[in-house]
Amino acid sequence: MSSQNPKRAILEQFAAVARALGSAHRLDLLELLAQTERSVEELAGLTGLTIANASQHLQQLRRSGLVEGRREGKRVIYRLTDSEIVALLGSLRRVAERNVAAVEKVLNGYFRQRDKLEPVSRKELLRRMRDGLVTVVDARPLDEFAAGHLPGAISLPPRQLKRRLRELPADQEIVAYCRGPYCVLSYEVVAELRARGFTAFRLEDGYPEWKAAGLPVENSSPA
Amino acid sequence: MSSQNPKRAILEQFAAVARALGSAHRLDLLELLAQTERSVEELAGLTGLTIANASQHLQQLRRSGLVEGRREGKRVIYRLTDSEIVALLGSLRRVAERNVAAVEKVLNGYFRQRDKLEPVSRKELLRRMRDGLVTVVDARPLDEFAAGHLPGAISLPPRQLKRRLRELPADQEIVAYCRGPYCVLSYEVVAELRARGFTAFRLEDGYPEWKAAGLPVENSSPA
């Protein structure tokens, strides 16, 4: 069959992309890049990799077409080539979640309260935002907030929470979000707020999923 | 941060699933299993792997939670654990298609007529099926047809096409489908039918995507 050779070549390309995803460090890098573009140095610092090692992983991701880099002065800034990649990571997550028992085990061990915090869906949040019924809190670090966030969101990383409690409305529902489903920042914020008597919920997923879904975002300092 | 350890463990699990997808042979196996469950021997035959090798790849897929096997007499029958896996493969395909230039090259080389054949969407086909405006042709091998197919579809692999032309309506549109976007069977059928004056189109994607979308399917020999 003449279909065998080109099919084989295509599958080989798919497999190469899958192999690029087949390393925890590279998934970590991709997750960070799903938040915002970054330089090699920043990425190395955030992931705990040496610079040379981060650079090599990034190049591997680039060879597979998942990220692209541009030079900007002394630095090279990397970003995802495509928001479809967020969908791919989400799909990978769902399959791993459903199928791999070990993931459940870790989740149950660490995110014990996971189910108690009843996350709010994107659709639901959007509706409540339109009705002005909700205060949206971004629990990520400042620089990620600056690079893009949900419209009207307040930047409030866990460390600043205690001294900025009075900025928050006591009579209105609060929804917090962060990087994505395995980011703990919004869990921390919600737990803390609830402990202090606020009505707080988590957004399901995080900023990259929101953006990838084509929902509106806002930039505080348009670079 | 206490979030680093469990996060690392989770990413490692995701990476393990991605690594399981990182081999053309395993993707080939998964594509076959997306059609229907099969024994090790069948899978080895269809992919051209030795039996021992196919067995090892299948076990790797099983360890990652992507397939499961059950003993049935002398044979072990493998199948996908979950239709979400079809979505993951689709997502992988879309990313690879958009990003990897080499894939485009192969596609243009082999599926030259790809664009000329204007595929019909699932939604569109469903509408035309309801209105009774269309004859649906399944271009896959007989056994895959028997394991499940679109409602009312006629099994018509390319080899049987010439001697069964008179079964087809000359005055009605024909839509052919096969295994998925990189399966050539439906291309062959459509090209042949058009050459003989029929009005024929391809369905976008194939049977596994149809089934995974929750659309109705039919079994000819309920096993």
Added chain:
DNA sequence: CAAAGATTCAATTAACCTCTTGAATAAAGT
């Protein structure tokens, strides 16, 4: 043009994956 900073390249070693081969199970038929 020299110096410093950011990133990449090159070379090394260790770890891992792939395919093959032949032996070991497991179930069914004789």
Added chain:
DNA sequence: ACTTTATTCAAGAGGTTAATTGAATCTTTG
């Protein structure tokens, strides 16, 4: 119980990938 058939296990050669180190490249700044 023995043979056959289908699958899995175990071991080894060959190749690929990962992390580390130090040198090389490219860009801005003095």
